[in-house]
Every structure is written in structure tokens, then in C-alpha cells.
Amino acid sequence: MSAEGRVYGYSAVLMGSPILLKLFEHNEGRAMRVFRLIKQLETLLTVNRPHSEVMAINHAAGDHPVVVSQPVFNLIARAKEVSMMPGSCFNLAIGPLVKRWRIGFNGDSVPPAKEILALRALTQPQQVILDPQLRSVFLEKRGMEIDLGAIAKGYIADRVRDLLRQEGVENALINLGGNVQTLGGTPDSSPGSWGIGLKKPFGAPDELIGVINVTGKSVVTSGVYERYFEIQGQRYHHILDPHTGYPLDNELLSVTVISDDSIDGDIFTTLLYGMGVEKSLAYLADIPAIEALFVTRDRQVVFSSPRQFSFTLRDDSYHLA
Numbered sequence: 001m002s003a004e005g006r007v008y009g010y011s012a013v014l015m016g017s018p019i020l021l022k023l024f025e026h027n028e029g030r031a032m033r034v035f036r037l038i039k040q041l042e043t044l045l046t047v048n049r050p051h052s053e054v055m056a057i058n059h060a061a062g063d064h065p066v067v068v069s070q071p072v073f074n075l076i077a078r079a080k081e082v083s084m085m086p087g088s089c090f091n092l093a094i095g096p097l098v099k100r101w102r103i104g105f106n107g108d109s110v111p112p113a114k115e116i117l118a119l120r121a122l123t124q125p126q127q128v129i130l131d132p133q134l135r136s137v138f139l140e141k142r143g144m145e146i147d148l149g150a151i152a153k154g155y156i157a158d159r160v161r162d163l164l165r166q167e168g169v170e171n172a173l174i175n176l177g178g179n180v181q182t183l184g185g186t187p188d189s190s191p192g193s194w195g196i197g198l199k200k201p202f203g204a205p206d207e208l209i210g211v212i213n214v215t216g217k218s219v220v221t222s223g224v225y226e227r228y229f230e231i232q233g234q235r236y237h238h239i240l241d242p243h244t245g246y247p248l249d250n251e252l253l254s255v256t257v258i259s260d261d262s263i264d265g266d267i268f269t270t271l272l273y274g275m276g277v278e279k280s281l282a283y284l285a286d287i288p289a290i291e292a293l294f295v296t297r298d299r300q301v302v303f304s305s306p307r308q309f310s311f312t313l314r315d316d317s318y319h320l321a
């Protein structure tokens, strides 16, 4: 626990990520309940341990359907829906490629092209078969694996928000390693907002491009500088292009999504990253509830409109487009 003015910060490491909860009262019990909830959901959803509901589905690939709990079924159904959108770069069946590349884990390496091609055949989202009546999930081919790494933290951030709301909390922030969800704002700031730092790509942890101010919104950032490895001057980051099997490569360094629900933020950061700036802006024109901020390799900060958040630039080597 750390206290800064009237804000009390509680931290933990869960899901391989630094977790930070900010409250406006010293309440160890509440923080413990939040961390316990995150741990429970991690236990259902992880693919980084031998056993979880999702791992049970993966272990039974090509063999038999597995009945899962309703929340896990719903999350997989949502992830499949997004994966099946025409041209989508989001793919819940990306598991075999993620496991082979191991980007951000020990033993990462560039797989031979032949192997990538073979693994791509095991990443077809239409081969994730859902039965809502039975609440079962079946992976049609042996070797297929679901990976919810691009959506689960957003889902969990929303469940934390719901728990805090149930407990009558009006102002709080939960940060699940880059997936931020907020309730209200800081009571002593005007107009009652939370300031969320936008990290400088490849900079020191406290180096910021700027600060995003929101009230009761989720702010999710996905970037090429979070989990990556370098080999012979080439950088490989953890967001894979399901159409090539290699890390997505375009003009973007990061995508930040501002939305009510963090699950949407998590989905859209991955989806928009795959689209690039121009397509994303056209796509978002019809979805006012989802707003985005893009940081490009040539140090431009680009916004979708309209804007229900404010942004303060802190680093003048970046430019507002």
C-alpha cells in the first residue's frame, strides 16, 4: 500500500502483469477482494498454466467439446464474433503461433517460415465450435489453441469495476498492466477526472508522451514496445498478424482506446492496430462510443473524433496531427 495525498495505491503482480488499484480511502479488505476476484478469473482464463477452463478446451482439441462456465463461454463467443469479422486481425485461435513465438516469455525466437505456415492452418476461428445450449466449446483440429490474451484483461477490468460499484465506491482506478478502468474521477481534481499517462514508446517507465484525462471511462493501450524481442536489429512484438503469422507491421507504435467498457477497449486496440490509422479513422466514424488515439512511428499523435476525453502533450518531440 502507498499513500499519495488522499489516494491509496495497492499493487500486486497477477497475470504476469503489474496490477495497481487506486482508492480514496485506506481499505485493505477491499483491495484484497479486488485481487481475489482477479485471481479467480485468471484461474479460469489463463493459458500460461497447465490447467484452466480455457486450457481444458485446448487439451481436448480435435477430440471432444468441453463444457465451460457461462462467463467463459460468453467471453469466447464475443472473441469469436470479433475474429470472424471480415478482414479482422483479431483472432482468438492464434494460440499455436503465440506459443511458438513465445514473445515476451523466455525462449522467444523467430520460427522457420515453414513452421509458421503449418501453424497458421491451426488458427482458423471458424473451427472454434460453440454450442450455447450445452455451453460447450470444441476445437475441430488437434493442436488448435484458444488465446484470450487480447481480450481477457479488458473483461477482468470491467468485473473489478462492477465489484467496486456494488460496494458503493464512486471514485477508483484499476490498472491491469495497461488496461485501465475508472470509476468517477479524483475528487480533488477539476472537473473530477483521472489522468492516465501515455507512455513514450521504448522510453523509461516514467517518460510520457502526454496525459489522457477521463471520467468513469476505460483507457486501454496496446503497443509494439510492451512485449518484444530483438534479433539482428529486427524487432518482433507480440501482436501477430493472423494472415501472415508474423508480428503486425505498419506505421503504428501504439493504439489507445477510450470507451465505457474495458473489454471493448481491449478488443479494439488489437483490431485497430491491425487496420492502421487511415482505415481505423474511417471505421470509427460510425462508432461514436469508441474513441482512439494513435501514436505513429513518425511521432504523430492522431485522434479519432468526437472526443470525450482531453489530452495534454508533455513531450514536444511528438506532434498532434
Ligand code: FAD
Residues within 6 Å of the ligand: 014, 015, 016, 017, 041, 042, 043, 045, 046, 047, 048, 089, 090, 091, 092, 094, 098, 104, 105, 147, 148, 149, 150, 151, 152, 153, 178, 179, 221, 222, 223, 226, 227, 238, 239, 240, 241, 242, 266, 269, 270
Ligand atoms: P493486446 O494487444 O491486447 O493482446 C496481445 C496478446 O494477445 C498477445 O500477447 C497474445 O497473447 C494475443 N494475441 C497476439 N496476436 C493476436 C491476434 N492477432 N488476435 C488476438 N490475440 C492476439 N503473462 C505472463 O508473462 N505470465 C503469465 O503468467 C500471464 N498470465 C496471464 C493470464 C491471463 C488470464 C491473461 C489475460 C494474461 C496473462 N499474461 C501473462 C499476459 C499475456 O500473456 C499477454 O501478454 C497480455 O494479455 C497481452 O495484453 P496486452 O493488453 O498487452 O496486449
Ligand code: MG
Residues within 6 Å of the ligand: 149, 150, 151, 222, 265, 266, 267, 268, 269, 270
Ligand atoms: Mg487487446
Ligand code: MG
Residues within 6 Å of the ligand: 149, 150, 151, 153, 154, 178, 179, 220, 221, 222, 266, 269
Ligand atoms: Mg490489452
